[in-house]
Amino acid sequence: DRGSVQNSPKSYDVEYLMPVSLGTPAQQLNLDLDTGSSDFWVFSTLLKESMINGQTLYDPNASTTADKMEGYSWKITYGDQSYSSGDVYVDTVTIGDLTVSTQAVEAAREVSEEFTADSDNDGLVGLGFGIINTVMPYKQKTFFEKAMPGLDSPVFTADLKSGAPGRYNFGYIDNGAYTGNITYVPVNSSDGFWSWVSPGFQVGTTGSFNSTRIHGIADTGTTLLLLPEGVCEAFYGRIASAKYDASQGGYTFECNDSTTPDFYFGTGNGQMIRIPGSYLAYSKIDTSSLRCFGGMQSDSGVGFTIWGDIALKAAFIVFDQGSERLGWAEK
Ligand SMILES: CN(C)c1ccc(C(=O)NN)cc1
Numbered sequence: 122d123r124g125s126v127q128n129s130p131k132s133y134d135v136e137y138l139m140p141v142s143l144g145t146p147a148q149q150l151n152l153d154l155d156t157g158s159s160d161f162w163v164f165s166t167l168l169k170e171s172m173i174n175g176q177t178l179y180d181p182n183a184s185t186t187a188d189k190m191e192g193y194s195w196k197i198t199y200g201d202q203s204y205s206s207g208d209v210y211v212d213t214v215t216i217g218d219l220t221v222s223t224q225a226v227e228a229a230r231e232v233s234e235e236f237t238a239d240s241d242n243d244g245l246v247g248l249g250f251g252i253i254n255t256v257m258p259y260k261q262k263t264f265f266e267k268a269m270p271g272l273d274s275p276v277f278t279a280d281l282k283s284g285a286p287g288r289y290n291f292g293y294i295d296n297g298a299y300t301g302n303i304t305y306v307p308v309n310s311s312d313g314f315w316s317w318v319s320p321g322f323q324v325g326t327t328g329s330f331n332s333t334r335i336h337g338i339a340d341t342g343t344t345l346l347l348l349p350e351g352v353c354e355a356f357y358g359r360i361a362s363a364k365y366d367a368s369q370g371g372y373t374f375e376c377n378d379s380t381t382p383d384f385y386f387g388t389g390n391g392q393m394i395r396i397p398g399s400y401l402a403y404s405k406i407d408t409s410s411l412r413c414f415g416g417m418q419s420d421s422g423v424g425f426t427i428w429g430d431i432a433l434k435a436a437f438i439v440f441d442q443g444s445e446r447l448g449w450a451e452k
Pocket of ligand 1: 153157158200203340342
């Protein structure tokens with residue numbers, strides 16, 4: 122079996138959403154595929170009105186295939202301190218023509234203001250490893266883990282684009298979606314993340330390659346690229362107008378600064394992925410400003426590097442759960 126679904130970026134590529142069908146008759150929600158977490162949760166009719174702001178709600182009572190998991194609950198907190206919690210139902214879920222008939226659907230009773238404010242986002246499909254699923258008393262499998270046994274190949278791929286729709290595929294690799302070769306790197310899933318080690322980086326086409334092992338996770342659910350402080354300094358040191366602006370909480374530079382270099386990161390076997398300098402001028406810090414907030418920021422608050430959408434949209438990525446490895450290709 123296999124599946125394929127289009128993803129659509131919200132403004133500034135802050136997140137990428139995909140249509141998902143839940144229950145019988147189908148209820149379609151727009152969900153955020155998140156390889157940095159492992160809960161499948163949705164806005165639901167269990168929520169208080171004050172926590173809803175335009176989102177589409179999953180109504181388990183309107184689904185003839187929904188069964189409540191009595192005595193089960195969940196609560197998750199993300200890196201940005203946003204959170205959600207609620208009850209658990211088993212129901213049928215279809216993503217891109219791929220159906221899991223007994224998915225644990227975590228129906229929100231409570232969401233933090235960040236989720237309430239994000240009116241386009243109806244919930245998250247966590248495609249990290251199930252070991253960090255938050256459902257109690259017994260953790261639940263991710264959508265991919267439930268689907269995997271029936272798939273042609275135990276992989277899913279992410280093709281995120283800058284300011285345009287892309288695609289998530291399940292169970293196969295579309296060889297027309299990338300150029301050159303796919304370089305595979307081992308993944309350590311013991312923390313539940315797609316954790317891997319990059320051999321280093323290069324700033325600009327003329328810069329030398331800096332051999333330094335960068336431990337990090339591939340996270341479709343994080344917008345920016347969070348790298349070690351030293352890497353940020355090497356990159357922003359090459360941009361004439363760049364500075365660390367504590368009032369903005371990060372590095373900023375003039376959006377049109379022509380000295381902005383591309384950024385390359387190593388994936389192994391000598392392969393590098395090129396992030397165009399334009400991707401790194403993330404967004405204007407306010408409508409009247411000529412300065413942009415950087416797409417690359419320090420990972421100092423996190424403890425490991427997060428290869429978020431700024432990096433992922435420069436590549437075609439294979440999340441190979443069958444072999445616990447990540448495949449990287451240019452496109
Ligand atoms: C508030 N929202 C929409 C979030 C979405 C995703 C995440 C996250 O850390 N994913 N790995 C946090 C917050």
